[in-house]
Amino acid sequence: MPDTYKKENSSEVVSSNPELVVEDAWKDIRVKKEHQPEIEKSNLTYRDMEQQIVSIDRNLTKLTNQKTAMEAEMIEVKTAAEA
16 A cells, blocks of 8 residues: 555644745645555655755765765875876
């Protein structure tokens, strides 16, 4: 059985940020997710998931930069080792 998503009974908006645009308010409504194979429940919001994506993108950028620097250093080490 696939995971299921259901809007919680109390459909209140969970954000405390008054600057949010009203048309984006749906992003802060809590949705209950039931995971399989064991039934496991967690609370999440679309906005939280958006923030996780931003964090992942930042981490990818940071890791890509670290990888590039390490590959350049590996070339230096290889050159020194072969000399």
